[in-house]
Amino acid sequence: xxxxxxxxxxxxxxxxxxxxxxxxxxxxxxxxxxxxxxxxxxxxxxxxxxxxxxxxxxxxxxxxxxxxxxxxxxxxxxxxxxxxxxxxxxxxxxxxxxxxxxxxxxxxxxxxxxxxxxxxxxxxxxxxxxxxxxxxxxxxxxxxxxxxxxxxxxxxxxxxxxxxxxxxxxxxxxxxxxxxxxxxxxxxxxxxxxxxxxxxxxxxxxxxxxxxx
Numbered sequence: 130x131x132x133x134x135x136x137x138x139x140x141x142x143x144x145x146x147x148x149x150x151x152x153x154x155x156x157x158x159x160x161x162x163x164x165x166x167x168x169x170x171x172x173x174x175x176x177x178x179x180x181x182x183x184x185x186x187x188x189x190x191x192x193x194x195x196x197x198x199x200x201x202x203x204x205x206x207x208x209x210x211x212x213x214x215x216x217x218x219x220x221x222x223x224x225x226x227x228x229x230x231x232x233x234x235x236x237x238x239x240x241x242x243x244x245x246x247x248x249x250x251x252x253x254x255x256x257x258x259x260x261x262x263x264x265x266x267x268x269x270x271x272x273x274x275x276x277x278x279x280x281x282x283x284x285x286x287x288x289x290x291x292x293x294x295x296x297x298x299x300x301x302x303x304x305x306x307x308x309x310x311x312x313x314x315x316x317x318x319x320x321x322x323x324x325x326x327x328x329x330x331x332x333x334x335x336x337x338x339x340x341x342x
Contacts, residue, residue: 137176217337218254255282
């Protein structure tokens with residue numbers, strides 16, 4: 130089993146700010162902190178440099194990716210279709226604070242972002258991101274496709290249901306109100322948008338990735 134590469138975590142906004150050498154230490158700074166801002170980096174130097182900069186300049190930016198797939202496998206998969214938007218979600222805990230967004234696949238220009246919600250899961254965020262993307266593209270009469278890295282969310286969208294095991298409560302009421310709206314949208318709207326699984330092993334993290342854990 131390959132050894133997991135060490136990461137360093139920059140916290141711009143949290144109970145304490147700085148560079149932390151473990152996810153547990155980082156999580157302690159952002160837990161129950163409204164509007165926490167953080168991101169992981171491959172080296173201490175990169176994390177320290179980022180701390181001196183602006184969070185918005187780093188969110189979603191991805192290091193150059195080198196695939197471990199063979200040339201034959203890469204050729205078979207091909208390149209991403211840039212006539213598309215990419216969606217993704219981030220959750221600090223399961224459940225935990227969750228947010229999602231959609232960006233232009235090529236330029237990474239952000240089209241929409243929602244959250245953070247006080248209590249949610251990554252799967253719910255991925256589901257909402259796809260439905261938001263469908264509504265966004267329909268509103269703009271766009272023929273773009275949608276990329277997501279969640280097979281679970283694709284399945285839920287096809288079934289027009291959010292099959293989460295998260296129980297409803299006062300804390301997650303705003304999130305489930307959005308879920309109900311998303312399900313209703315799926316049931317009352319038609320669309321021609323193609324939803325495609327992002328090939329992470331070939332292309333690296335999806336462009337909408339929040340660049341965190």
